[in-house]
Amino acid sequence: MNSRSVKSLISWRACWRKIFLLGFLALAGCPTQRQEVESYRKVVDAGLPRPKSYQPGEPISLKRAMALANEDNEQIGLQGENYVQALIAKSRAVSAFLPTVAFQPDFTIEQAPASGTTTAGANVTPAVAATAGGFVIHGDTWQRLEAPVTGTMNLSFVSYPNLRSTEQTIIQQRQLLLDTQATLLLNVAQNYYQVLLSEQQVRVLENSLNVQKARLADAESRFKNHLALALEVSQARAQVASTAATLTQSRSDVRNGRHMLAFLVGVAEIDGPLIDDVSVPAQLPSVDSFRLYAATHRQDLLGAESAVRAAKYAVDAAIAEYYPSVTIDVAGFLFRQYYSDASKWDAILIANLPIFSAGIIQADIRDAWSKLRQAALYQSELLRQIDRDVQVAYDNLTTTQEELTSLNEEVQAASDSLNQSQQLLKNELAIPLDILTAQDTLLSAQLNYTNEETSRSIYYLDLLRITGQLNPNSPERWTSATQPSSVPQGF
Numbered sequence: 001m002n003s004r005s006v007k008s009l010i011s012w013r014a015c016w017r018k019i020f021l022l023g024f025l026a027l028a029g030c031p032t033q034r035q036e037v038e039s040y041r042k043v044v045d046a047g048l049p050r051p052k053s054y055q056p057g058e059p060i061s062l063k064r065a066m067a068l069a070n071e072d073n074e075q076i077g078l079q080g081e082n083y084v085q086a087l088i089a090k091s092r093a094v095s096a097f098l099p100t101v102a103f104q105p106d107f108t109i110e111q112a113p114a115s116g117t118t119t120a121g122a123n124v125t126p127a128v129a130a131t132a133g134g135f136v137i138h139g140d141t142w143q144r145l146e147a148p149v150t151g152t153m154n155l156s157f158v159s160y161p162n163l164r165s166t167e168q169t170i171i172q173q174r175q176l177l178l179d180t181q182a183t184l185l186l187n188v189a190q191n192y193y194q195v196l197l198s199e200q201q202v203r204v205l206e207n208s209l210n211v212q213k214a215r216l217a218d219a220e221s222r223f224k225n226h227l228a229l230a231l232e233v234s235q236a237r238a239q240v241a242s243t244a245a246t247l248t249q250s251r252s253d254v255r256n257g258r259h260m261l262a263f264l265v266g267v268a269e270i271d272g273p274l275i276d277d278v279s280v281p282a283q284l285p286s287v288d289s290f291r292l293y294a295a296t297h298r299q300d301l302l303g304a305e306s307a308v309r310a311a312k313y314a315v316d317a318a319i320a321e322y323y324p325s326v327t328i329d330v331a332g333f334l335f336r337q338y339y340s341d342a343s344k345w346d347a348i349l350i351a352n353l354p355i356f357s358a359g360i361i362q363a364d365i366r367d368a369w370s371k372l373r374q375a376a377l378y379q380s381e382l383l384r385q386i387d388r389d390v391q392v393a394y395d396n397l398t399t400t401q402e403e404l405t406s407l408n409e410e411v412q413a414a415s416d417s418l419n420q421s422q423q424l425l426k427n428e429l430a431i432p433l434d435i436l437t438a439q440d441t442l443l444s445a446q447l448n449y450t451n452e453e454t455s456r457s458i459y460y461l462d463l464l465r466i467t468g469q470l471n472p473n474s475p476e477r478w479t480s481a482t483q484p485s486s487v488p489q490g491f
Contacts, residue, residue, distance in 0.1 A: 040080030061275040063475035072266035079180040086173040090166040099153040147335040156325035161316035168310035175303035195257035205247040211436040297468035304379040311372035318368040324353040397459040407449040414442040
């Protein structure tokens with residue numbers, strides 16, 4: 001092996017070491033799957049600690065149910081991946097400002113010309129031609145090995161608006177991720193309270209069924225003593241059967257509601273008692289305060305505003321396609337046959353000025369403007385929809401608070417009626433059936449009050465969600481929500 005071959009071999013091995021090192025550094029800078037997921041988990045977790053896993057049979061508050069749902073739900077994960085993809089799109093846009101470098105070794109083999117011939121247009125023998133072309137003669141073939149490192153860089157006016165558009169898209173996807181989170185938390189709250197209502201209804205129906213059975217027994221007793229008609233017995237028996245059927249359906253509603261709650265929370269089953277820990281403010285600020293806050297904090301509205309800005313930059317990028325661009329290609333050879341005699345690098349500068357693009361650029365511009373108009377129309381409609389939803393939710397909440405006053409009076413009256421019946425029974429002026437009837441009336445009044453009170457909590461959480469305030473930190477504010485404030489609670 002001659003000295004040139006030894007030098008070539010050493011150079012070749014050094015080249016591969018450099019390539020492996022560059023490849024390792026490139027892989028080291030690539031985020032892992034865990035890091036990709038953590039990029040959007042940081043957004044939805046809001047610095048909160050990981051909630052303790054749910055154990056079968058233990059009580060669960062709404063605060064904890066919402067925290068568990070936020071921790072493990074596919075909808076958040078799906079929207080989170082959109083956020084990750086927006087981050088990746090920005091990295092891709094940044095790469096337009098950076099050169100690309102590639103190692104492109106090539107090996108060429110050709111059939112050697114017949115001996116005694118010369119190249120066309122020059123009296124040069126094949127051996128001389130092979131050497132001039134960097135080939136090595138091996139028998140009846142010419143062979144050439146080259147190992148260049150190529151670099152390419154493109155300078156275009158399109159790159160900058162594309163980058164700014166991806167930045168706005170990241171903001172949009174982040175806000176949509178928070179909006180998905182708020183929607184999920186509201187669904188958990190609505191299902192949570194539906195289970196509470198169904199369980200309260202079961203308790204009322206169980207007591208009502210006992211009352212109906214007592215009435216049936218009383219009717220049958222009086223019928224045997226010829227003090228009641230058979231019609232009265234039949235009606236009492238029908239009422240018992242109807243109440244029993246309603247009770248069966250209510251128990252089924254409880255089971256189905258708990259199954260749905262477990263699905264939203266991400267556990268196999270929720271069989272423990274539910275604890276209502278939501279405190280609704282005693283006084284509310286004006287509806288205009290809620291409107292103003294929603295216009296500046298509602299997550300999907302902020303995302304729509306970012307989408308409009310992104311569409312504007314997309315229009316700029318489409319117009320920039322008319323501008324000239326420059327491409328620079330550079331190649332440095334790590335190894336070439338006859339390396340000392342050959343060129344060690346080369347460079348090419350290419351300029352491009354569109355003259356006729358067959359209407360492609362014009363179509364891109366029209367499409368970009370159309371998407372901008374779409375984004376602006378969606379933002380306008382969403383703003384009006386949010387304004388309407390705030391008004392509806394606010395009216396529902398204030399109406400419910402007014403109804404609670406009347407229902408509280410009904411509960412107090414039913415309670416007084418029960419006390420009077422108990423006193424009459426002690427004085428032998430009433431029968432046990434009167435007590436059961438009064439208890440049934442009281443439980444029904446309490447159920448109506450509980451239903452309206454639960455509706456108030458749901459309307460309050462709905463108002464928080466509409467104004468962009470419902471998030472994993474909201475439960476921390478519920479403890480102070482009963483204090484009057486000049487601005488909406490949680491602001």
